[in-house]
Amino acid sequence: xxxxxxxxxxxxxxxxxxxxxxxxxxxxxxxxxxxxxxxxxxxxxxxxxxxxxxxxxxxxxxxxxxxxxxxxxxxxxxxxxxxxxxxxxxxxxxxxxxxxxxxxxxxxxxxxxxxxxxxxxxxxxxxxxxxxxxxxxxxxxxxxxxxxxxxxxxxxxxxxxxxxxxxxxxxxxxxxxxxxxxxxxxxxxxxxxxxxxxxxxxxxxxxxxxxxxxxxxxxxxxxxxxxxxxxxxxxxxxxxxxxxxxxxxxxxxxxxxxxxxxxxxxxxxxxxxxxxxxxxxxxxxxxxxxxxxxxxxxxxxxxxxxxxxxxxxxxxxxxxxxxxxxxxxxxxxxxxxxxxxxxxxxx
Amino acid sequence: xxxxxxxxxxxxxxxxxxxxxxxxxxxxxxxxxxxxxxxxxxxxxxxxxxxxxxxxxxxxxxxxxxxxxxxxxxxxxxxxxxxxxxxxxxxxxxxxxxxxxxxxxxxxxxxxxxxxxxxxxxxxxxxxxxxxxxxxxxxxxxxxxxxxxxxxxxxxxxxxxxxxxxxxxxxxxxxxxxxxxxxxxxxxxxxxxxxxxxxxxxxxxxxxxxxxxxxxxxxxxxxxxxxxxxxxxxxxxxxxxxxxxxxxxxxxxxxxxxxxxxxxxxxxxxxxxxxxxxxxxxxxxxxxxxxxxxxxxxxxxxxxxxxxxxxxxxxxxxxxxxxxxxxxxxxxxxxxxxxxxxxxxxx
DNA sequence: AATTAGCACTCGATTTTGGTGAGTGCTAAT
DNA sequence: ATTAGCACTCACCAAAATCGAGTGCTAATT
Numbered sequence: 086x087x088x089x090x091x092x093x094x095x096x097x098x099x100x101x102x103x104x105x106x107x108x109x110x111x112x113x114x115x116x117x118x119x120x121x122x123x124x125x126x127x128x129x130x131x132x133x134x135x136x137x138x139x140x141x142x143x144x145x146x147x148x149x150x151x152x153x154x155x156x157x158x159x160x161x162x163x164x165x166x167x168x169x170x171x172x173x174x175x176x177x178x179x180x181x182x183x184x185x186x187x188x189x190x191x192x193x194x195x196x197x198x199x200x201x202x203x204x205x206x207x208x209x210x211x212x213x214x215x216x217x218x219x220x221x222x223x224x225x226x227x228x229x230x231x232x233x234x235x236x237x238x239x240x241x242x243x244x245x246x247x248x249x250x251x252x253x254x255x256x257x258x259x260x261x262x263x264x265x266x267x268x269x270x271x272x273x274x275x276x277x278x279x280x281x282x283x284x285x286x287x288x289x290x291x292x293x294x295x296x297x298x299x300x301x302x303x304x305x306x307x308x309x310x311x312x313x314x315x316x317x318x319x320x321x322x323x324x325x326x327x328x329x330x331x332x333x334x335x336x337x338x339x340x341x342x343x344x345x346x347x348x349x350x351x352x353x354x355x356x357x358x359x360x361x362x363x364x365x366x367x368x369x370x371x372x373x374x375x376x377x378x379x380x381x382x383x384x385x386x387x388x389x390x391x392x393x394x395x396x397x398x399x400x401x402x403x404x405x406x407x408x409x410x411x412x413x414x415x416x417x418x419x420x421x422x423x424x425x426x427x428x429x430x431x432x
Numbered sequence: 433x434x435x436x437x438x439x440x441x442x443x444x445x446x447x448x449x450x451x452x453x454x455x456x457x458x459x460x461x462x463x464x465x466x467x468x469x470x471x472x473x474x475x476x477x478x479x480x481x482x483x484x485x486x487x488x489x490x491x492x493x494x495x496x497x498x499x500x501x502x503x504x505x506x507x508x509x510x511x512x513x514x515x516x517x518x519x520x521x522x523x524x525x526x527x528x529x530x531x532x533x534x535x536x537x538x539x540x541x542x543x544x545x546x547x548x549x550x551x552x553x554x555x556x557x558x559x560x561x562x563x564x565x566x567x568x569x570x571x572x573x574x575x576x577x578x579x580x581x582x583x584x585x586x587x588x589x590x591x592x593x594x595x596x597x598x599x600x601x602x603x604x605x606x607x608x609x610x611x612x613x614x615x616x617x618x619x620x621x622x623x624x625x626x627x628x629x630x631x632x633x634x635x636x637x638x639x640x641x642x643x644x645x646x647x648x649x650x651x652x653x654x655x656x657x658x659x660x661x662x663x664x665x666x667x668x669x670x671x672x673x674x675x676x677x678x679x680x681x682x683x684x685x686x687x688x689x690x691x692x693x694x695x696x697x698x699x700x701x702x703x704x705x706x707x708x709x710x711x712x713x714x715x716x717x718x719x720x721x722x723x724x725x726x727x728x729x730x731x732x733x734x735x736x737x738x739x740x741x742x743x744x745x746x747x748x749x750x751x752x753x754x755x756x757x758x759x760x761x762x763x764x765x766x767x768x769x770x771x772x773x774x775x776x777x778x779x
Numbered sequence: 780a781a782t783t784a785g786c787a788c789t790c791g792a793t794t795t796t797g798g799t800g801a802g803t804g805c806t807a808a809t
Numbered sequence: 810a811t812t813a814g815c816a817c818t819c820a821c822c823a824a825a826a827t828c829g830a831g832t833g834c835t836a837a838t839t
Contacts, residue, residue, distance in 0.1 A: 318687060
């Protein structure tokens with residue numbers, strides 16, 4: 086199934102040309118464009134072969150050829166020389182921001198406006214163990230619970246009280262909570278643990294119940310996976326996706342964070358080397374996206390937590406540019422994390 | 433410019449019919465549909481008058497009539513009898529949720545799925561005075577600032593330290609901060625105030641600087657206006673909006689929270705009685721939305737803070753249903769707020 | 780044996796044509 | 810004031826005609 090040099094060259098020419106123009110490309114075009122110095126007739130013969138091998142198809146008789154998924158795949162794997170080389174000079178795409186949430190939103194936005202595709206960014210998957218818990222009395226009837234999770238994710242929960250507590254009580258609770266929960270991973274915090282704590286707290290058992298409820302909610306919240314998107318309207322810029330049918334399917338998928346998350350998780354499962362993964366057409370995990378390609382990259386925080394950046398666009402996508410932009414962005418992002426350990430924070 | 437009864441009846445018939453079918457409606461249809469017992473010829477004469485008055489137009493010669501913006505306006509103001517009456521029995525559309533953020537997202541979602549239009553919901557405009565500030569030492573080099581704003585909005589900020597502080601220092605800061613800032617409205621917290629505090633803190637001035645920076649950021653964040661949207665893909669369901677041109681304009685507007693916010697603010701400015709406002713076509717504040725109608729309603733929290741719920745759809749929209757749904761939702765929402773003062777919280 | 784020129788052929792895209800019918804405006808009769 | 814009647818308009822649709830890019834095949838060329 087390996088292609089000889091000439092076929093490769095021709096396939097590459099076809100794909101490149103199609104990526105640029107979006108029109109099926111004919112033998113004459115290739116004959117003139119490539120430096121092989123072959124007539125269109127010869128090219129035609131080769132194209133017939135490439136079609137038989139499954140790399141290209143004719144949308145209809147008497148039209149030029151367009152790449153199949155396999156054709157794109159071959160192009161991406163073997164033919165596309167990455168001009169990447171991390172364009173140092175272009176300098177920073179990202180503005181340094183301390184808040185994780187804002188930073189990742191920015192990444193999604195910058196990527197979308199740089200590539201003109203739809204983008205998504207997942208928050209890093211922290212270890213998620215409890216680092217610190219604090220209750221404080223905001224006023225007579227409101228207790229504020231603050232939970233700091235590894236990676237400095239902070240969650241708050243306001244707890245309404247129907248008994249009066251003084252600061253001393255609160256202090257006691259704080260000690261109790263921290264003794265039990267500090268260092269515990271979120272998944273491990275379960276009913277047993279809570280039962281045990283209640284036992285130790287004696288008289289305060291029912292208030293504690295109330296408090297636990299709040300804390301549990303906050304913990305659930307901390308476990309939610311955040312996902313940021315941008316540029317979903319870019320779908321409409323590409324004629325091959327712009328019909329109502331497809332576009333609304335895509336946009337719905339893109340609005341549904343749950344599903345997006347499932348998708349991105351799935352891609353994550355795949356073993357990975359360079360950090361860049363490309364899913365072309367039917368290779369992608371979701372039916373709705375069969376006319377699209379998905380390209381993802383992994384970024385990493387100094388502590389090892391990883392997150393993903395991805396773009397979704399038409400199969401006829403500027404893969405070179407996308408891969409290059411993605412690489413640059415992850416590098417920049419890694420860098421920001423490295424340099425800015427000093428400030429991290431909430432939500 | 434007032435219409436006699438007959439013209440009104442005819443106009444109403446035209447609009448109703450058009451809302452249902454989306455097709456231009458002809459004289460024969462009206463003649464048969466209405467109970468006026470008039471021939472199509474008579475209707476035709478009346479329609480000619482209505483056209484002259486600017487309430488209806490023909491998309492082309494030899495087509496039926498469709499309402500103009502003025503026609504819709506007249507319908508909405510005078511002809512549409514609201515079947516509303518708050519459908520008690522239908523019961524709760526909303527699930528009770530404590531977290532404001534989740535609740536409002538839910539409102540947007542429910543509204544979108546109930547009406548099949550795009551929806552947006554703004555967070556209530558709290559008074560925004562500082563209720564409580566607390567610093568705590570998370571670990572040796574991280575200080576956590578928690579700020580609770582009136583309405584129980586909570587913001588966190590992690591502050592990295594390059595000096596060692598002990599709990600006593602932190603306690604001192606807490607007292608200082610609360611003395612100065614408690615009860616202050618966010619807008620009032622300015623440089624002068626901070627200068628003053630620094631003076632009083634003496635030796636700790638430069639650490640305080642660092643801390644203020646964090647707090648200021650958190651306050652800025654608290655001032656951001658949250659806006660939640662849902663169902664933007666519904667635009668594509670309406671043929672009159674589904675061409676790429678318009679749809680992408682709308683979707684972009686809808687993705688841009690800044691702009692949305694500006695829009696909703698603008699509508700707010702308008703004096704208002706029933707809480708429901710309707711903007712038809714060109715009446716709407718944004719060019720992109722000239723083929724749409726915007727309907728907004730105001731909800732209110734017991735403390736008086738107000739927020740808005742809105743839907744955006746094609747001009748040919750089921751105004752009755754929308755108004756009714758909107759009214760029911762705001763009532764339900766007001767109710768939830770009333771009943772659930774006990775728990776409020778973060779973000 | 781590989782390449783190429785030449786040619787008939789295919790088929791989507793675009794334009795042209797003509798027919799159909801819903802709906803109108805106007806006039807004359809009721 | 811209303812209505813029946815009629816000529817007229819024009820979007821819409823389908824069928825037919827035209828066009829041209831691009832093909833596959835064959836026979837000639839290197």
